[in-house]
Amino acid sequence: MNTKALTRVESLDEPANVETAIGPSIRLRCPVCGHSVRSLVLARGALQEPSCSFCGFTFVQEGRTWKALTPAREERFQQFMIEYETIRLREGRGSAGAHFYLELPYRDVTGRNAWQWKIRCRSFRFFYQRILPWLEYRYKAGLDVLDIGAGNCWLSYRLALRGHRPAAVDLLTNTLDGLGAAHNYLDRLPKPFNLFQAEMDRLPFDDAQFDLAVFNASFHYSENYARTLQETLRCLRRPGHVLIIDSPCYRTEESGQKMLEEKHLKFQSEYGFPSDSARSREYLTPEMLDELGRVQGIEWKQFEPWYGAAWALRPLKARLLRRREPAKFYLLWARLGDS
Numbered sequence: 001m002n003t004k005a006l007t008r009v010e011s012l013d014e015p016a017n018v019e020t021a022i023g024p025s026i027r028l029r030c031p032v033c034g035h036s037v038r039s040l041v042l043a044r045g046a047l048q049e050p051s052c053s054f055c056g057f058t059f060v061q062e063g064r065t066w067k068a069l070t071p072a073r074e075e076r077f078q079q080f081m082i083e084y085e086t087i088r089l090r091e092g093r094g095s096a097g098a099h100f101y102l103e104l105p106y107r108d109v110t111g112r113n114a115w116q117w118k119i120r121c122r123s124f125r126f127f128y129q130r131i132l133p134w135l136e137y138r139y140k141a142g143l144d145v146l147d148i149g150a151g152n153c154w155l156s157y158r159l160a161l162r163g164h165r166p167a168a169v170d171l172l173t174n175t176l177d178g179l180g181a182a183h184n185y186l187d188r189l190p191k192p193f194n195l196f197q198a199e200m201d202r203l204p205f206d207d208a209q210f211d212l213a214v215f216n217a218s219f220h221y222s223e224n225y226a227r228t229l230q231e232t233l234r235c236l237r238r239p240g241h242v243l244i245i246d247s248p249c250y251r252t253e254e255s256g257q258k259m260l261e262e263k264h265l266k267f268q269s270e271y272g273f274p275s276d277s278a279r280s281r282e283y284l285t286p287e288m289l290d291e292l293g294r295v296q297g298i299e300w301k302q303f304e305p306w307y308g309a310a311w312a313l314r315p316l317k318a319r320l321l322r323r324r325e326p327a328k329f330y331l332l333w334a335r336l337g338d339s
Contacts, residue, residue, distance in 0.1 A: 026167060027206035031068045031198060032057045036206050059204070064186065065179045065195040068204035069171075077171055077199075080278035085174060087271060094152065094176030101184040104154040119307055119329060120217065123246050124158070126305040126331060132162070135212065135241065143211045146235060148200055149218020152181035156193050160185075166193045167205070173197050200228045208237045217246040223279045229292055238337030242298075248283045248327035256283035258324045289332065303331040 028037040030052035037050045037059070051058040060067045069077075088094070092112030095101070100109050105124045108117040135143060143164040147156045150168035159166045172178030179195045186192040198204050200222055213232045222228040232242060250256045260282055264274035281288075289300050306312075307329070314326040 025209070026194060027209055028059065028204055029206045030055060030057050031073075031202040031204045032070055062173070063180060064182065064192075065173050065197050066204075068196050068198035068202075073199065073202070077278065081171055083271075083273055083275045083277055085172065085177070087267065087275060088177045090271065094181060098184040101152060101154060101157075101181060102188075104152075119311075120246060122305045122307050123329060123331065124155070126303065127243070127245065128158075130303070131243070131331070131333065136162070139211055144209060144237075146203070146205070146210045146213040146232070148203075148213060148215050148232065149221060150179065150195075150216070151218070152177055153179065153185060153193075153195070155214065155216045156182070157185040157189070160189050160191070160193050165191075167196060167210075168193060169196045169198050169200075169203065171197060171199065201231050203231050203235055205235050207234055210235050210240070211237055212241045212243065214243045215245065215247065219244045220247040220282045220284065221278070221280045223281070225281060225284075225288060225292055226295055229296055233296060233298075233336065236336060240336040242334045242336070244284075244330075244332040246329045247332075249330055250283055250285055250325060250327060252325070253285055253287070255325045256285060259283060259327065262324075283327065293334070298334040298336060301333045301335075303333070304328070305331065 028050055029035070030037050033052060033055040035052055035054045037052050037057075049058050049060055057070065092110060095110055103109050105117055105120040107121075108114045142162075143159070145156075145159055145164055145166040147153070147159070147166045147168045150156055150170045151172070153168045156166035156168040168179060168182065170179050173180050175181055175183070179197060182193075182195055196204055200218075201224065213236060219225070219228070229242070233240075236242070248256075248259070250259070263282075264276055267273065267275040293299055318324065318326050
């Protein structure tokens with residue numbers, strides 16, 4: 001998995017020995033008009049930010065994050081981002097110390113959300129021990145990975161430690177729970193990964209250049225599952241793979257809708273707003289997955305890690321107490337093309 005971090009490119013204005021600073025080999029696509037955009041170039045010691053020659057959109061780097069949101073789209077999501085960050089801050093997400101991030105997902109050193117990280121840890125271990133080795137056997141040079149909804153980037157970090165090449169994508173860029181938290185990881189890696197502020201439905205990457213796309217507790221934030229999945233598949237080579245991890249799943253639409261009602265009422269009571277400014281779907285059902293598979297021509301494999309006896313008994317407890325069914329978390333894996 002010995003891949004050059006900087007890639008040679010040709011330039012009309014500079015000698016052929018200039019090198020890109022977005023890498024390795026990531027080809028960009030304009031999130032406005034969809035045309036290909038040449039990679040960022042390091043020429044005569046100065047960075048030339050990539051711009052679309054058709055519509056003029058420019059990828060601007062703030063800190064270590066490349067912004068692939070137009071001002072209009074950023075305004076569209078502003079209320080959602082404010083509400084989401086408010087909730088996450090009140091829930092005690094993130095930490096001022098790097099130790100918190102470096103322990104994820106195995107341990108929440110703050111103890112504030114330990115039960116959630118216990119679930120994330122077991123899901124990750126299943127992926128790490130059961131699925132990733134299978135992929136690594138077939139991609140011996142390492143995987144180009146899209147980490148969509150990357151949050152504080154702990155999954156990208158874990159994959160980078162294995163020699164893979166992740167690109168982390170999220171709307172949030174703050175330093176506690178968003179892409180800005182990646183600074184806790186990047187300086188510890190021999191080959192840092194790239195960070196992109198972008199939408200799930202307007203990924204700033206050219207076609208067919210990633211091997212694996214992972215939605216790690218993030219797919220349910222999509223406002224349109226079909227559009228999000230189609231955009232993701234566009235970015236994958238063939239063969240390619242999609243993983244959806246830890247998105248809430250229910251047997252029935254009724255249970256999912258009931259969960260949403262409870263959630264919005266809880267947030268209204270605790271935070272003063274229902275947190276519904278974005279039209280996220282927020283849950284999956286077998287019917288939704290079947291329809292996505294039919295439309296995209298893919299088939300899902302479903303895995304259920306063992307989360308402990310107490311977790312397994314939740315459905316029985318809910319029936320006895322006449323409550324709605326609790327969510328289940330699965331690993332959903334779709335393979336594209338021959339593999």
